[in-house]
Amino acid sequence: MDITEQIKKHLPADEELILVTDTDIRADGSFGRRWLAVSDQRLMTFSDDGKSDGPDTELKLADVKRVKASHLVGQMALEAETDHRRVELLRCTNSLSHRFSRIAKSLNDARKNDKPPEFDLKDEEERHCRQCGRLLPERGSFCPACLKKRKVLARFWKYMHPHLRQVLLITVLIMLPTVTGLAPPYLTKILVDSVLLGSGGAGLLLTLVGSLVVLAAAGTALTVWRGRVAAWMSARIMHAVRFDVYQAIQCLSLRRIDKTQTGSLMSRLTRDTQMLNFVFTDLSTYFIPNMLQLVGICVMLFVLDWTLALLVIVPAPAVIFLTTTVYRRLHGLYHRLWQRRAKMSARATDSISGIRVVKAFTQEPAEIRRFGVRSREVGHATAVAQSTSATAFPIIAFVTTLGTFFVWYFGGLGVMRHRLSLGELMAFLGYLGMFYGPIQMLTRFSDFVNRAFTAAQRLFEITDADQEIFEDPDAEPLTDPRGALTFDNVHFGYVKDKDVLKGLTVDVEPGEMIGLVGRSGVGKTTVTNLICRFYDVDEGAILLDGVDVRKIKLRDLRRHIGIVPQESFLFNGTIAANISYAAPDATKEQIIRAAIAANAHGFIMRFPDGYDTRVGERGARLSGGEKQRIAIARAILHDPKVLILDEATSSVDTQTEELIQEALAHLVKGRTTFAIAHRLSTLRNANRLLVIEDGKTAELGTHDELLAQKGVYQKLVEMQSRLSAIKGVDG
């Protein structure tokens, strides 16, 4: 019997069951199913698939004042408050927290509107792959497992097929040297038997030696040719892969970038593509030729003398076994080494880029010590890995040569008893020398394929998985917006457990300047991040001119939004290039006009190189105020309809602040502006101030209106004036 039927048994006939849904934590806290049922009269939870005598908890909807979804760490609790009690209905892991938050909201809405609750859980995003049932790494996204089967080979093909002719050429070039490589031992046999021991004469000797020379030369030529073709082809393919990966990195969502270290993205770009390159070149220059040769040698060995051939095969299993074990172990060791090395360089990068802080706090010895620890770890891992390979390979080589001793002995006996000619023995030994190399290669095959796949895995993870915020296929282009912005009940959190914005609602007129006010961490920067769509809202919507920003083409949206960030980031290049970053076609006159409006022209002209002054890495050669004004000039030239100013004057002296304020006054004219500033005085030009508290609009109005309200804003102003009074005394 299905769960709904089971639950209905516990209800009076006239009661309508509205919702039955499951959680993943049982009443005793273990993982497992438990049910929440909501009827038009009551709330109930059931264990044991509803088979038990009755519900674990039961509450009359009429008694429930509020249902609260409490986010805990790693789980959520759904609690119901009645007049005098708080009842925990159920818990769920974070995997289901979204569902139960929505249920709580529906229940509370129903209570507020005095209607029976309604639930709409249909658009809950899929957690499992529709094809294979696997858990999805990201809700509603693609299933990597199903993708893998279908697409990886296709993906390799995508990169191969523009070079189809070279691929074919390489295939032929691989085959031919195999033939030229197999012939010499056989010619040796003829040479020994027919010329040296027989009666072939000097003429045959010359022919044979000549053939050997020609074959060797041809083999060399073919190998060179193959290597050159492969080098060019793989370089082109690698460029294509690297290019795609870089393109993907540029389009990564910020949520993902927040989580990933820059270094690890860099290593994908350089290291993994390099790995893929090895695979391409190794495959064509060593691997396939060796395999073909192995087959050829086996045939030749058995043709020459099948009993001896069997003897040769005897040590082969030992060689295969040894090589496999050794490689497995070595792979682990080298992987460890690689991880430690990555850690070490991360440590070094971190402390070298923060060298000023290190020196200021005289922590050089500590940093040196920490690096020393990492370096010693790397040293240890290197030593272990290398000494293991230094031990293993000579032993493998020895085991490999065992076959030769067998052949010398039994082959020697054969020659003495005239069962085998000397030439045959020589040829046999020749082939044998070529036999074990490819065997070792073969044992590395799985390792080889694995390496290719892990590298490909990491690369395709970037190219596929994390494309930026999805653009709606029906997204509208945006031309010439008016600049009206609306936040409609916006909920958002960077991490799932913790909402920063909890239902922010505000209407902003075109051209209006809004000052964002609130304690630090209250979500002021978050508001601006959401306007730019660096992140998407979790609930609610942000509308530009009445259109949901998610329905606007991302390029167009950002085209009309400008930012003057807290930390003005300048790229390593000239001042002119930095000003015209968003508008590379800008004329020199436009650049100068923008700089003038930004109060930057004066100091730029005082530089010996003027607008051609190089700013250094991250603009290191300019002062904070200079960088800021260049950033303002950049925004002016970008000419956005919506402007975001993030604490633009927090780190400069009063005089520079005046200059910047003036520049900003030019900039905000006619643009919808969101300004964040800690110093409330810098918001004096704002039309209205938006005070955010607890993720919501606490107060909204002009400076005077808010003061009159005697609320949060008034308190903040008071505190600040006290602070500046102290400053006044100090200064």
Next chain:
Amino acid sequence: MPHRPAEISVSAEREPDYEFLDPETLRLFRDDSGRLRLTIQDDRSYLDVKVVRAFPLFDPDHYIGLLNGKDHVIGIVVDLAALDEGSKALADESLRRHYFTPIIRRIRRMKQEFGAVYCDVDTDHGERHFVCKGLRDALENLGNGELILSDVDGNRYRVIDWRVLDARSRRFLEQVV
């Protein structure tokens, strides 16, 4: 010479909210409605108290913070063991509820595919199947064999000491630790 950190004294006058509390003076109990209440002897009382960890990863048993109903800090208790038995039991219960971090006892299967890692594990809360996005980002090594795994939904799982798990579980972890 390494610098000794300054003794930072938090004066009760300026920041009454961040005191280190004297466990002797504290009493936790449940009121009639089932909420946790805290009284500080001869001083004050708080409704609907929450118990949280200052170092949930590296020192979960010490520096326990007490928050009031509005999530503002009441103070910190260095060691819960110094509380009276009843209060300690309630604090422990509250912590268990607040931090749901099942302990992995055995790894049945751990498969890495395309950056995603599918895990089948036995925990002290029962069996669980979850998926992580890339072990490098999902795994935090706390040292001494202790690991924290975070899945894509932000659920956390703890391994107390991976070096003493069974051989099969160890094999899954060896590569990544």
